Amino acid sequence: MNASVPGQLTSSLLYLDGVSVTFDGFKAIRGLSLTIEPGEMRAIIGPNGAGKTTMMDIITGKTKPDVGTVMFGGSIDLTRLDEAAIANLGIGRKFQKPTVFDFHTIEDNILLALKAPRSVAKTLFWKTAAAQAKRIDDILGIIKLGDARDRVAGSLSHGQKQWLEIGMLLAQDPKLLLVDEPAAGMTDGETAQTAILLKDIARDHSVIVVEHDMGFIRELGVKVTVLHEGAVLAEGPLDQVSANERVVEVYLGR
């Protein structure tokens, strides 16, 4: 963690400025600027190829930007850290396709995500303390998988896997959660429950939600950023954004 620069450069939790990245000549992100305040929940929408997932890759260290600033907590330059270091700073990520550890039980999935020292020695001699066991129980309760704790995660339904992954994010207890399409492949009932769960989480965490489902965004009722061709097209409340002519044009292809 020697990437920190002395002094707070910005009060935002996450600060992206002029970020660009090119893959084989294709500009996935061009001059993207975005700030997330502490405790804020933000929805990000945009058509396919708008750069939503690439943006998450940049924030979590999977992709390095060609140019631009990515700062976390005001003074930490994320472009100089790798995935594990960024995760340990307190940025958690849920993938578009639910990614859980299929061969582990649900409980072990949560245990692996649980905020705890990540070193080789500490994990080799790990003993789950009572407080940690209780935290695991609580999370299993929140994601409604308490009864299934001993089942292997591979046997879960798609919707349950999404929830398990949200549970893993909760266990990580990050400062910032990046949630990629949490409602994808869910029934309407599950989608509504997921919205409630995310709103609950947003009370004490900052959250960025990438979603296609407008109904879901409406239920969240938060500020929306529209991405298009790797840059911000519009920003504001959903009603204002969806009335924006450029946004309508991009979405409907007129």
Add this chain to the structure above:
Amino acid sequence: MITRFLLQDMDKRGGVFLVVVAAIAILVPLLNLLLPAGSPFHVPTSTMSLWGKYLCYALLAISLDLVWGYCGILSLGHGAFFALGGYAMGMYLMRQIGSRGTYGNPVLPDFMVFLNWQELPWYWWGFSSFPFAMLMVLLAPGLLAFVFGWFAFRSRVTGVYLSIITQALTYALLLAFFRNDMGFGGNNGLTDFKDILGFNVQAQATRAALFFATCVMLIAGFLVARSIVVSKLGKVVIAIRDAESRTRFLGYRVDRFKLFVFTVSACMAGVAGALYVPQVGIINPSEFAPANSIETVIWVAVGGRGTLVGAALGAVVVNYAKTVFTSGFMAPYWLFALGALFVFVTLFMPKGILGTAQQLWEKRRKPAPVAAPEPAPAE
């Protein structure tokens, strides 16, 4: 405390394995030493040494299972670590010959005298001491694995690419050890051993003691591997096998976990090699042959990867079959049989002997098992 750490959550399968190996460790040497050669229960010394060899292979198989079955690192070069451990032991045994060699040189092994070398190369220093040699049995493979893994895992070389470079590693060592001026006896390797710790290596009692030591180290290796895989670290390692980048996003430094199991595994393979050499009486560069490492992979696949016990079982079963097949009229067909076995196991028993047996057992007990996840792709 260490005992408790090693024995935590011991399951039935592991318990049976420990009891069986412990029983063999005691019974076989006793039946060999105490019963007269005419008794029907007498175990001939040659049989005992042969089984000692199998058990060394079992330890090697467990070490490979630790990295392949649990961490998804398909090493096609584990024979290199086995051979390095073997060479470290061989160097100790060479130094014990003293002036009893053909040329009677008290310091230099015969092959060095033959090459007109005047003094012992620096890397042979210290090998007359047993504790030093045993340290090298662990350090030589461990250090190689550490350096190799440090570069490979940091650069995120995975899957088939990693398998290929492990194969290249053992092949490079094969070529290097063939050279006479490496100072390891060239293609003849190290042989004509006389004593180990002052006891004649050929003596029946020494052979029995070596057999016993092999069983003890097999048990120790199994316990170490098992305590690793049942710990939280073991869960992280399985997570890496199944979803490496997800594990990274949870904040685990994947390269360090891989490096840890790879190095531990290499040390274990080295111990297996060190026990192998005095029982077969020779170590030469052919132990580095890529085919050896691939055979080890087959043992693990046949026994059932990701089970530890299965790996050991596979090593013994395949090698017993090899002995039977290669000593009769079927000898020319052994490689065909081995290849067919691998194809058969891959197609029809993807979980190996142990996994398949367990599946059948569970099916008998409860007719409708919970849907199991798809088996991980065999890398």
